[in-house]
Amino acid sequence: MMEQLINELKEKIIETLDLIDVTPEDFKEDDPLVGGKLGIDSIDILELAMMIDKEYGIKIDNKELGQKVFSTLRTLAEHIQRNRKG
């Protein structure tokens, strides 16, 4: 279940951020999402927050929460898992 969500998120992140030269295999679940070699920055995180809201109905609408949730791909998946309706 978790594995499936993580894989889904990899695809969605690549698509949302136009990470043209990144493949799902480039993502390590426990690496920091921001500032790593994927080149994701603070504006991308806001873009992802919008995507998470749209796709999963979960609001991450302040910086403090965002910093925790978008720490790694795994923390993001866990947050979605916990808060997902139904």
Add this chain to the structure above:
Amino acid sequence: MKGLRVFITGMGVMSPLGSGVREHYDSLKKNRSGIKPLTLFPLSEGNRHPAGEITGFEWDRSVPRTHGLALAAAKEALSGRNIVPDAVIIGTTTGGMALTEELLRKGEKRPDCYRYHSTSSVAEYLAGKLGCPGLIITVTTACSSGSAAIKLALELLRTGGAGRVLAGGADSLCRLTYYGFNSLQLIDPEGARPLDRSRRGMSVAEGSAMLLLEASDTVPDGAVAEVLGGGLSCDAHHPATPHPEGAGARKAMGRALEDAGTEAADIDYINLHGTGTKDNDLAEAAAIHALFGEAVPPLSSIKGGTGHSLAAAGAIEAVVSAMGIRDGFIPGNTGCVEPDPDLRLNPVLETVAKRIGTVLSNSFGFGGNNACLMLGDPAVPRKTRPHGTAAAFEILGGACVTGAGDLARTIAYLREGKKCGGTLPLADISKNLPAREVRRLKRLPRLALALALDARNAAAQDPAAIFFGTAWGPLSETCDFLTKLYESDEQFTSPTDFVGSVHNAPAGQVAIWLKATGANMTATGGDYSFEQSLFAASLAADSGETLLVMGADEHHEGLSPLFDGSVRSASAPADGGGALILNKTDKPAGPSITPLFFENYAAGPGAIASLVRSLGGAGAINETCAAVFAGMPGAEKETCQKQLDEFLKTTGFTGPVIDYRALLGEFGTATAAAAAVAAHFAKEGTVPAALASGTDLQLRGKRLLMVGLGPFVTAVEISA
């Protein structure tokens, strides 16, 4: 030359704190806040935050709200006096967007409905209402626009280019900025509380402020305050987040002090940018500590009362600072209850009566565009410093992009008599840009980057300052932002598109790439955007400084034909631009470019006669000019032809007249591409036969004259 001082002799202001200077005085005395639930347009569920709205404001509905706000402040600034300003320099970020976004949502297809969309239309509307015949500049440097406009006005007055200038800023609330800042999570749901430890952001607001500025060597009657100086800089750090140590902010403050000939210790009060976002207030505090050390003067932000009215903010705060000087008070930092200990600042929490002689007013914007102003008590005698007239710019290198490709390809086409108009594929524009780093950039910022890098490589010199002209700004980002917003019933949109939609975003990107931390200014003057950016450069660049002056526009399938009559008149879409690396100098060692003339044709039919006079008359024109590059926007073809005929009849000029839009395409900044082409010819000393009635035209030291025609008449010379 004599040293002129510049005084504020009239002011008008509209904000959530009231209509007019008097109401602002009352509101400021009471620390009143104008931030409240927004009623101007309905907000979607979950996104209802307070804003700074001017409730009950009535205006002529044939123009957008921003135009109405600008006019109300201008009328107050001139307060019934029979004064026509010589020039109008206005900052605005969204122009007619509040109306445009409603029209787009309805699917309105009639172009006439969008005639007040452009940011340039605000200054043009004011100039028309006031009968201003002279120079108009629309400054679009995001949240520092109002202050940057006042800095340009100061320089225009100092150099004797005008005697009286109306300067200021205006922006109305609109969905683009409201949902845009919301998508960046920069709005405080409880209303802005600048400097407070629990602050969570800004409150988006609207407003306008206009200053009548006059140059004089003595203190004129009714002088409220003196404009002592201004400083510009760029963070060159990030599109939307300030440099964490406030490096750019510190530089702009330092430059303002230097320009005013004052020391940090002379400052009696700092009016902070103080938006209430975590990052802004931290960066601004760091900059202040770096500059002032232990001796930080009294300071406050008024944005807890006014909210953040973007381009209007700097102008509103200049008015409030001038009131503080005249009436002897420091405005309170409304909304701040417990100052954030991390800032190590002690803001003046409640308005206090105090004589203040010197004020530093800060404005910082997206793109890292910073502008600081120094105002002072007019009664204090001050040394006047001589200021040189606008110097020439030596051309160190140039670049252009047209449908044909880069400068070399464009020149090759022109030599063969082929037309270059068209839209280059995005992949071609981006061919020298690293894919990963430009993944978020759409067409206009890529055009700007490609131009800047080409020009830099041609000149083999890095510019410190950047002046960018664009008629329409980033249309792709604007369209995509609104499309996503509307498709989701105003639930979702793209923060990336919002940051990219700001007109000065491309120039901010260029600054980041070139690490250009000097002045960074975007001028949006419709078909005269390149000329305006060149004039702005002549006013704001330092002597001896290397700078990049450029212009670019993108063709957008949906929006370009809707907004731009010349695009509609064209047989095929076209876009591109041009860039020049310049050195401001009195004695150019090679080809040079100089802005010469800018008049409002609508304000009087004498603009062509005036142009001929200013160029030294028919004799001088024939003796010194080899060819004329005529800018004749398609939408104004008849007027342009009439003007050109008058020019040719008056001067008897028989050299080649090159209608460059017919060759390079119909787009707002075709002038910038033409300037790069003309600069290339000047360097070679020849205009090729295909453009010069069949035989190569040797310049032999003669100049190329670029004449812009239509509602404004402009002249720029390029000397060999």
